[in-house]
Amino acid sequence: MRETTAVDNPIYLDNNATTAVAPEVREAMLPFLGRLYGNPSSIHTFGGQVKAHVDEARQQVADLLGCHPTEVIFTSCGTESDNTAIMSALDCCPERHHVITTRVEHPAVKNLCQMLAQGGRGRPLYRVTEIPVDAAGLLDVPAFEDALDDATAVVSVMWANNETGVLFPVEAVGARCRERGILFHTDAVQAVGKVPTNVSELPIDMLSLSGHKIHAPKGVGALYVRRGTRFSPYIIGGHQEGNRRGGTESVPLAVALGKAAELAKQNLKKQTTQVAALRDRIERGLLENAPDARVNGCRDQRLPNTTNVSFEYVEGEAILLMLDQHGICASSGSACTTGSLEPSHVLRAMGVPFTAAHGSIRLSLSVYNTRQEIDKVLEVLPPIIRRLREISPFGHDKEPAKSKA
């Protein structure tokens, strides 16, 4: 085993956690960290010239989403977008006290809803229904339909799951909400840039996205709010963002997000060809070369860049640290890596047996990954699994050659 860590030039397969800033994005934002430091709200030309760039960035994000630029609000991150959308919906429907979400949401939605269910922040108590998923991670649509009632203020259902990549039927969910006049928000942080997200053709009222998942820096996100949707700002302040989010726009980050959105739109096709092919290659290779492995989540309705594989009888953190020795970055839904003592809530909601959940790893690719990198992982990972299984007290009875006392 190679001992040096390749911290500086890793094989980065953790793109659902964060992504590299694209060189074009870095270039685009640099002038706004230098001479173009004006405030876009200023009257003078020096500040005013900056506004044009913010507008352009807004247009670029709108182009990626297939919406009008006035429907895009810049925020500080995906979590702020999620919080803004849900709290706005509740503020706009004060007589309704029911929120519908899913069991597998990102903490940005999940923990917010739990806070609401506990009457946090001096708000009234909300009833929160978390829609279950099946063993393949697919949404239980009948359960969702049953959960809708006259008290429902907002439905928040993620577009794509960050751990498994499984896609939810946002079009069908949105359609049912629209029929009943219920606001629909989708956390599309993982979906945007990986699958087409043309909101103008879909019954979506609000959509969250995050910059650092699409090769912009951390610290910027956006919230799409369909024109005509009732809205109440989350951050109270000046008249920025059409009175919908107070605070001077972070111009460099907004410009970066715009550029990243433009690149994401150009690269969308590559996701279903190049990225998906590499993902399929690594998945197939792992299943062929490591026995007792399984893919978590429906393989047909999934993001093109994500695979979540469980290796029985071994533990995820141990796998990750051994991969780390080879400069390979991945993540895991195992208990030891989450810092809690239970495996990820997503795998548990899917009913993945604990034995498999503990040994789960997620590989998430980007357009920057190469076939050489994938082949390197395929060379390194199966021996790691074999090594950890040698150390493990479990699973030996399946291999008669190595009989256990």
Added chain:
Amino acid sequence: MWDYTDKVKEHFLHPKHTGVIERPDLDATVGNITCGDALRLMVKLDEAGRIADAKFQTFGCASAIASSDALIELIRGKTLEEAEGLTNDDIAQYLGGLPEAKMHCSVMGTEALQKAIAQYRHQPFELEDEGTVVCRCFGVTDKLIEKVVRDHNLHTVEQVTHFTKAGGGCQGCHPDIEAIIEKVHGPRAEHVAKARQRRAPMTNLERMTRIQQIIEHEIRPMLQQDGGDIELIDIDGKRVQVALRGHCAWCRVRDFTLKGSIENRLREVVDPQIVVEDVGGRLPEGAP
């Protein structure tokens, strides 16, 4: 990323003592695959009764594997009498320290050793055989919790979780763990009391309103979806009397509904000491 010492990394990446001993004199396994870690310890004694060879198999994270390897480094060449004095702190110290949340890995090491010795001597293994299971998620007994609370002077549930994993799952046993802490350190150890004071106490009126709200707006609609119903009969301090109706009244998971769903929810949102009683079918005493 966990903040592991170089020594932990070394023993994780290059453990010296993994493997199987054929016909070992001592052989014990603690933990299990569902809990996320397990350690099998095998020991061979020489004629003088010293530990001639020992090997382990471990399923778990880096610190679990490193702790197992360290355990064997520390017990080799010792008699069982010498080895049984080993504490989990010895293992952690040998490794140059473990992150607090990973201390349970070192506890697993000493547990395996103690269990192996107890079995070898045909004695009951006190921590597993004699205690009652407090944490059902991870199968941790009151004996083990009491031991770590005493040995390590622990004062909070979170600390107990770091050392034993107990309470790290559904959290239903938190009141029981607190009771054990109080048993060891006397009633309401000072900072535990302080921690509780931070949460402003609810007035009786607030508590009753909240219970009513939750039952009416949350639990009732849930039960009604399944053809059941619930009626709030009375609230007496932290005792909540309800009557399950409809399907719920004769449902075979009635107790689960009562304790698992309703009581847990009220404990979570209103007060951890809430007790829910089903008085369905009969009215409380003194009612007309």
